[in-house]
Amino acid sequence: MPAAVIDGKAISHNPGSRSLRDQLKADIAKLKEAQPAVHPKLALIQVGTRSDSSSYIRLKQKAAAEAGIEFALFQFPDTATLNDILSQIQILNEDNSVHGLLVQLPLPEHIDEALVIDAISPKKDVDGLHPVNVGKLVVRGSAPVIQPCTPKGIMALIRSTGITIEGKNATVVGRGDLVGAPMSLLLTAANATVTLCHTKTSDVVDHIKRADILVVAIGQANYVQDSSKKSGYRTVGDVDYAAASKVAGHITPVPGGVGPMTVAMLMDNVYLVAKGSSQ
Amino acid sequence: MPAAVIDGKAISHNPGSRSLRDQLKADIAKLKEAQPAVHPKLALIQVGTRSDSSSYIRLKQKAAAEAGIEFALFQFPDTATLNDILSQIQILNEDNSVHGLLVQLPLPEHIDEALVIDAISPKKDVDGLHPVNVGKLVVRGSAPVIQPCTPKGIMALIRSTGITIEGKNATVVGRGDLVGAPMSLLLTAANATVTLCHTKTSDVVDHIKRADILVVAIGQANYVQDSSKKSGYRTVGDVDYAAASKVAGHITPVPGGVGPMTVAMLMDNVYLVAKGSSQ
Incomplete structure (x- = not known):
């Protein structure tokens, strides 16, 4: 029996259904009504002009607009110094009108990502x-x-x-900071028995083979060349979809699986911070 | 073939050998010579009068004296409030003569441990x-x-x-904050493939059965009644030692395995902080 497809795009923003995005939009409208002084706001810092980063940022900007979240983009050239970035972070940390703050990764090689992330107010x-x-x-x-948005989104898809x-026995392949490592922590917190491979x-x-739940998060490089797409890129997954879908009970497609969930969870996090700040 | 015994007591403080404690004592003496203004100092807060806590504190006090680390004990009755503890932590956070600060756990039930730990300067x-x-x-x-001291000590024993x-495949049984959870992180960082059971x-x-390396850290309750010991307590391990030693290649005894390492690693951490502060 072929695997049931977990449709992340539908779950995150299928129009008309009680999707996560619809729910979030309603929650934010309710928050603004109850607390008219609170305008949930996301600030994003971009360093350089990577086209993949710019695409992700446009997705976030669009999702923010749909949800009713203000969006402010701070762009720096890829010659910006660490201090330039840290100064901007400091200003946004102290700006009470900003609820969520993120720096689009990856950063140019001369900027220490760990120092940048450490500087953001937790x-x-x-x-x-x-x-x-x-x-x-x-x-x-x-x-x-x-x-973290991607693991949070994957948990929502599994649920x-x-x-x-x-x-359940869960195997996570990949121990990166963005997905694999935090994914193993969320699955453990949900009482799965997790094996973290790398x-x-x-x-x-x-x-x-032993996994009841398998999350593969090997690389940051989710794009490979494909001339059949207008942009010149085709999004692919870490797993051989055709082969895996024959043995798995459920499977997420790429694109349309985890990606849309990540953006939805980011907006949810901005909402949660704004809601907390209004209490 | 019976398992080789990993003698934590000998590794941590066997007199005459180049044990961890001897090494640390020498390192601290060297630090004081190079930086006469630096006197490594550990401050410890105890709330209540649990006899097991008092025993552990005496071990730490003794180890500090042996290593050349100053030791200051701040005792509060078990009726102390959260604010009492937080105020003391604040004073010690700001006291530049104090390099290491810890609150002996467990705390009385009415004190939120997470808030106390969060208040300690990282x-x-x-x-x-x-x-x-x-x-x-x-x-x-x-x-x-x-x-964290106990996982750090276990890593040293494995090494x-x-x-x-x-x-290697490593299985960690128990996901507590003190041992199991951080143990799984250190083993992953050392490139083992870790399965975290609970x-x-x-x-x-x-x-x-699949584990090349097995760490069992199930409970905080490492003491059971035994009238044969003067104190009325006998320290026992989480594993059936007699049975496990027949199948394992190496095994740590209880007592004399991990326990002495924990205290040695605490002193090592105080030294590392003092050394960092002198640079």
């Missing part, structure tokens, strides 16, 4: 990448925190299948 | 339990940080066997 870190927010994913009994996560794993196939 | 958090320090164990490429960690794991025996 309370405005809507990407959920600041060490204090990552640490709170590990520490049990911590106050609820901002969760959308109705499958019980507790007690480039040094000697028997990754064994770990994949 | 730079002085020699227990390595502050979320920002835990988060930096996850985030790759972060600056070196203070590592003492000469076994290569990279590429109370909701459905097939823990399978995961244990």
Whole structure:
């Protein structure tokens, strides 16, 4: 039996359904009505002109507009210094009208990403990448925190299948900061038994075979050349979709799986910060 | 063939050998010679009078004296309020003569441990339990940080066997904040493939059987009644030692395995903070 497709695009913003985006739009409208002084606002810093980054930023800008979130873009040339970026972060950290603040990654090589992320106020870190927010994913009994967008989106997709996560064996392939590592923490918090595989794993196939839940997040490079698309790029997944869909119970397509969820969860994080600040 | 015993007591403070404690004592003496103004100092806050806590504190006090670390104990009755503790932490955070600061756990039930740990300056958090320090164990490429004492000690014991960690399958049983969860992070950072088991794991025996490296850290309750010991307590391990030693290649005894390493690593953390502050 072929795998059921988990349609992230539909779940995140299928028009007319009670999708996550519709729900969020309604929640934000309600928040503004109850607290007219609160205008949820996302500030984004872009360094350089990578075309993939610009595409992602346009998606975020569009999603913010749809949700009723103000959006401010601060663009720096790729010759900007670390201090330029840190100064802008400091201003936005202190600006009470800004609820969410993120720096579009990756940064040019001469900028230390860890220092940039550390400088963002953990309370405005809507990407959920600041060490204090990552640490709170590990520490049990911590106050609820901002969760990193992509893993949060994947959790929502898994939950959308109705499958019980507790007690399942979950294999995560890839231990990157953006997806793999925090994904393993969210799955553990949801009571799955998680095995975290990476480039040094000697028997990754064994770990994949044993998985009830499999999340593959190997690379940041999700684009390969494809002349059939107008943009010259085709989005592909980390998994051989055709082969995997024959053995999996559920599967997310690429594109239209995790990607739209990431943006939806970012907007949800901005809403949660704005809501918290209004209390 | 019976398992080789990993003697944590000997590794941590065997007199006469180049043990960790001897090495640390020499390093601290050298630091004081080079920087006469620096006197490494550990401050410890105790709330209440639990006898197990008092025993641990005496061990720390003794180890500090041996290493050449100043030790200051701040005792509060178990009726102390959260604010009492937070005020003391604030004073010690700002006291430049104090390099390491820890609050002995567990705290009385009416005190929120997470709030107390959050209040400790991450730079002085020699227990390595502050979320920002835990988060930096996850985030790759972060600056070196203070590592939590017990997992750091277990890593040193594993390394003492000469076994290569990279590429091995490691199973950690227990996901507590003090040992299990950070242990899984340190093993992943050392390039093991880690499976983190817990109370909701459905097939823990399978995961244990597949492990090249097994760390069992189930409970905080490491003491059971035993009238044969003067104190009325006997320290026992989480593993059936007699049975496990028949199948394992190496094994740590209880007592004399991980315990002494934890205290040695605490002193090492105080030294590292003091050394950093002198640069």
